[in-house]
Amino acid sequence: MNAPNRQAAVLPAVGGARSGAASLLSSRNILIAFVAVLAIAPVLLPEFYITLLNYIGLAAMVALGLVLLTGVGGLTSFGQAAFVGVGAYTTAVLTTSQALPAWLVWAASPWPALLVGLLITATVALILGSLTLRLSGHYLPLGTIAWGISLYFMFGTMETLGGHSGLSGIPPINLFGWVLDEGREIFYLIWAFLLVAALTTENLLDSREGRAIRALKGGMVMAEAMGVDTSRSRMVIFVIAAMHAAAAGWLYAHLQRFVNPSPFGVHVGIEYLFMAVVGGAGQVWGAIAGAGVITILKQWLQDWLPKVFGASGNFETIIFGLMMVVILQRARDGLWPLLAKLVPARGTTRVIDATAEPLPRKAMPAAGEVILEAKNVTRRFGGLVANNDMNLHVEAGEILALIGPNGAGKSTMFNQLSGVDTPTSGEVLFRGKSIAGHGSREIAHLGMSRSFQHVRLLPKMSVLENVAIGAHLRGTKSVLPSAWRLDRAEEARILREAAFQIERVGLADFMHAEAGSLALGQQRILEIARALASDPCLLLLDEPAAGLRLKEKQALGELMKKLRGEGMAILLVEHDMDFVMGLVDRVVVMEFGQKIAEGLPDEVQKNPRVLEAYLGGVE
Amino acid sequence: MDLDIALILTQDGITTGAVYALLAIALVLVFAVTRVIFIPQGEYVAYGALTMAMLQQGKVPGTLWLLVAMGVFAALLDGVRAMRGGPRVGLAASLGWTVAYPLALAALLYAMPATQSIIVQAALTLAILVPLGPLMYRLAYQPVAEGSVLVLLIVSVAIHVSMVGLGLLFFGAEGSRTPAFSDAQFSVGALTISGQQVWVVVASAALIVGLWLFFDRSLYGKALRATAINRNGARLMGFSPVFAGKLTFVLAAFIGVLSGILIAPLTTIYYDTGFLIGLKGFVAAIIGGLASYPIAAAGALLVGVLESFSSFWASAYKEVFVFTLIIPVLVWRSLTSHHIEEDE
Structure with a gap:
């Protein structure tokens, strides 16, 4: 049979960004403007604000991992600050120790220490994940609390880690001969790390692997039936989140040039989670918004509350806790959707490449x-x-x-x-x-593929993406190719297949609509298209x-x-x-x-x- | 180490383990009925101990004003809901609990002479703090009661963080230790058992038996068990999940505060001590899979004994040992579970 020709004939000519005045506010242009502002900030702003921005950037990297883990994947961790600590202490020990064993001498400078820190973190995350991720969702957070507390006490008691007084004399980072020993200089490195992390996370979420991750929250039974290994997807985001945190810790150690246990306790881990929730768990850019709001608010409350109460102490936690309860009750999606409304950036409609090579089919x-x-x-x-x-x-x-x-x-x-x-x-x-x-x-x-008696869709995802989950097993591109956009040829083939099946079942008019907006009967038809996409x-x-x-x-x-x-x-x-x-x-x-x-x-x-x-x- | 030291350590471990057992039982109960992972459980312990200490110093504790404020706020919310056409049935009774009761309690505290017997002080502490449980459920959890376990967990953590901050405000950074309930000493061979240790173990045992009777014999206890097994089924039988939630939080608050009163004479309690105590209850509850009461209680004794032995051998690492204990438990659980489940 000549399926390829038929597919090409029925494909709709949808896609392309809308032209006109609105395109000035495309997300790409907004991003370019944002980067330009960041680039000149160190030249214009006084030291105080640069320091603040550095801390916001570091916190946002950790919060970004939690956005992926909590907002997208429906899991959470209170141990992120401990992962920051692993990154920071690894580089602190390696770059200050006078007595490194011979086999480790190569790692005695910041960049190799980053690599070692990331490796240690990934290993710990894999172990913790394999212990808890097969269990119900609440075992991971409880496990990470225990891990966070244990590690915090280890930092505080081990002699080689400097005990509670910490380690000092950490050298600055050397970037191709440029020594980043001032806040204004490391600023660029921090924000470059953050932007790269945010963009790769966004890429990852918009891919075959990303759809599997987005199916974790409320679609695990369905995703498994479509061949997605949900335990693996959970592990992937947990490890990624931990590595973001470790990289932030590495930057932190070289910014401060000194580490002690206090920024790596469980309560700091909770603060990172608050940032992700405030910004909008599930929104990549919300992590920056959340980190900004919490960091600035904390600064301000720490000045102001002790005067009000007439006593010294960390009273800002009272306000943060209440704020979190109110946000979860009233605006569970956080601040980012509200901010996004102020700047109506045009999202681009997904382009379906009708000329992409069709996916291979099994012989009937x-x-x-x-x-x-x-x-x-x-x-x-x-x-x-x-x-x-x-x-x-x-x-x-x-x-x-x-x-x-x-x-x-x-x-x-x-x-x-x-x-x-x-x-x-x-x-x-x-x-x-x-x-x-x-x-x-x-x-x-x-x-074998199936539909469900009680429709199982991801209501916030488009019809196209829902059907594309059905074709999960027909693709092979994994996490890194997705994050770095090396999966586009395969992605085009998957989307083309999904579009073809949608067309075939008669839902072409709803291709880019949210699946949850369809009538129940249409949702059942969508399930058939999804099943068909698995060939x-x-x-x-x-x-x-x-x-x-x-x-x-x-x-x-x-x-x-x-x-x-x-x-x-x-x-x-x-x-x-x-x-x-x-x-x-x-x-x-x-x-x-x-x-x-x-x-x-x-x-x-x-x-x-x-x-x-x-x-x-x-x- | 010789046998005598081992016996003394075991004795200490059992005393603290008895308190962890109470907390573990409360945590399992709250999770079963409401799906809330009740991180603030430990704060009730600290509040209990420190409120008791303030009463003994003849001061009016700040927790009283927390009760008044939460009560007024709950009354406002109920009032607004009634004005918008919500249910008006029971509004008067709820006003009685949310506004009149805290104010009456405040008046009583100011009218009473400062020095009281220890039993009266304990009763007052319970009277101030236990109503915080259902009020907390009303204000924080009830609006998100249908949310996922994750949302409820983040709410719990948020409340915990706020309560620690408030604890610092109410009680200050100084720790407190209250006088023992009794000065009696008993000698059994080489062991010396203090009256307070007997109090702790006996009161814990009595409370566990009381809870067992409540769940096994009383209608409300059975209704709570039914809610834990099937929320919708219980609702269809006329048992409101809101009421179940509030009742559960009454029990959890009661258990927490009582634990605080019991251990206050044994160890110095600071405003933020509760977190670690509560988490040790969690370790025990996890040993019981957040589902089994007897295994959780046995796990709590294990945690207590492990803690007391590790503080003897390597006191700097005692927390590390206790929290690492959950790893073998998690390994075992994850090897025996293969089920893919949807988040509720």
Whole structure:
């Protein structure tokens, strides 16, 4: 078949930034203006403000990692200050120690020390992550609190780390012969680090790997079914966040030229989290806003509150805590969305490259090949037998419907077939291989894809991006290529495939709309497009026609007939009799967990047991 | 180390472990019913000890004014909601609790002679601090009660940070140690057991038995257990999750404050001591998987004993040892769990 040509023909000519006056305020121009302001700041501003900006930049780097971890990934860490400490102490020890072992002498200057610090941090983060990330989300923060406290006490007690009085005499950074020994000079390095970190984070989020990360918050079950390794995605963002913090610590040590334990305690870690929340967890640039607000406010409150209360102490924490509670109650997205409204920068609509090479496709199985087979499947829940000795099979190039009255055990059967649940006895074969006990990710690899009875989408992402998650397994580009934009050719192919599937199911008009803005019926169709984007040979659809209008049902029916013509095997669980009877090749009827009839739609409709048990009950 | 020292260390460990056990039970309870990871639990301990100390010095503690302020604020919120057409049922009763009760308590404190018996002081401390629990739930958690565990956790941390700052404001940077409940000493072989240690262990045990009776026998206790298992189911049976939340916070505050009163004579408590004490309760609660009460209590005793032995061997590293204890626990838990779950 000539799929490539057909794809090119149906692709819409969408895309391109809008022209006109608004383009002056494109995000690129705003960024250029921001960099220009930063570049001249050290020339114009007095020392005090430069120092403040240096600290804001350092804090923003740490907060940026938390934006990725907390705002995007839905995880959090209170141990970020400890990672800052690892970066700072590593370089402090390496660059000041007089007695380094011979094998470590090469690392006795700032740049190699940065490398060592990042390596140590990544190792610690990998260990902590592998301990906690497989557990429920709240174990990571609790684990990081414990890690943060332990490390803080280690810093304070170990002799080689200078104890509570710390280490001094850290040399300045030497950048190609330029010695950065003044605040005005290291300013450039700090903000360059920050901008690079922010831009690479933004790139990362806008990629195959980034969609997997963005699916962590509220879409893990779906993402796993699309073949995404969610544990790996969690680990990726945790390690990245830790390394941002360590790099900030390295800069901090060479800015201060002195380290002691106090800036690396758990309470400072909490402050970084506050910055991410205030700025807008989930907004890359919000990290800078949040770091700015908290740092400046802290400066101001530390001057002002002790005068009000007539006592000395860190009273700003009272205000910060209350502020956080109010923000989480009233404006959970933080300040960045409010700021973004003031400057209406035009986002660019995603360009779909219609000339991108189509993704490779797997060969479809020959018509008539048995794709999925359930043999004597029984599933018990305690005393309840939800599926009893069920047998069924689906062939390539046919549509099989599984029907039955409410409570017949259809959904349980669907779970056995899709690998979500494991049968008590019996087995499920997919292309001859048993899938019992395999996770949904492995099953996605084999070429089975599914929709969900209760729609599982990422409502804030566009229709295009949601469907692109379906094509996750058809790409290979990983974290670093994504962050550095070496993935664009593959990304164009993935987006083209997603656009083609959206077009195919008839949602082209909504390509760039937020998925959550679609009507329920359209969301179900979107799920089919997402499943198709994975290039499956078997499609499992759980009540795809529910919530659809007549015309939409007819279009869905046509689509399924077309897919059948291409050799796909389709199994659907459905309630809508008219829809099923006009469309499918064979029907399996269940009641009380058992198969009571199987055959052509016409035969089944005349079967007295079916009439009595199912249709008779409805009439 | 000889056997005598080991016995003394174990005895110390069990005493502090008993307090950690109370806190761990409260933490498991709060998490089960409301999904809140209750970081401020430790602040109730510090507030309890320091409020008691201030009462003993004949001063009116600042926590009283915190109670008045939170009460007035809660009353304002309820009033605004009622004016906007919200529920008016129970408004009078809630005004009684939020405004009249704190003011009456303030009047009582000013009217009473400064010197009182230790039991009266403890009762006053509880009367001031326990109502902070449900008020805190009302003001901070109830508006985000349907949020994710993560949002609730950040709220907890924010409250913790505020409470530490307020603690510094109310009590100052100086630590306090209150006189013991009893001066009795018992000798068992080489061991000397102080009356206060007996108080701590007996009171903790009594409280655990009381809680068990409450959850096993009383209707409210059963309703809380039902809420922990299935929030919506409990709601459909007519048990309001808001009420469940407030009741849970009453219990958590009570346990925290009582723990503070009990340990105040044993160790010097500062305004920020609560955090570490609460976290040790957490270590125990994590050992119980944030779900099992008996395992959490046993874990708490382990934490207490480990702490007392490590402070003998390497006192500088005792916190490191205690918090590293959760690592093997996490390893074990992560090896036994494979489930991919959606955030609530």
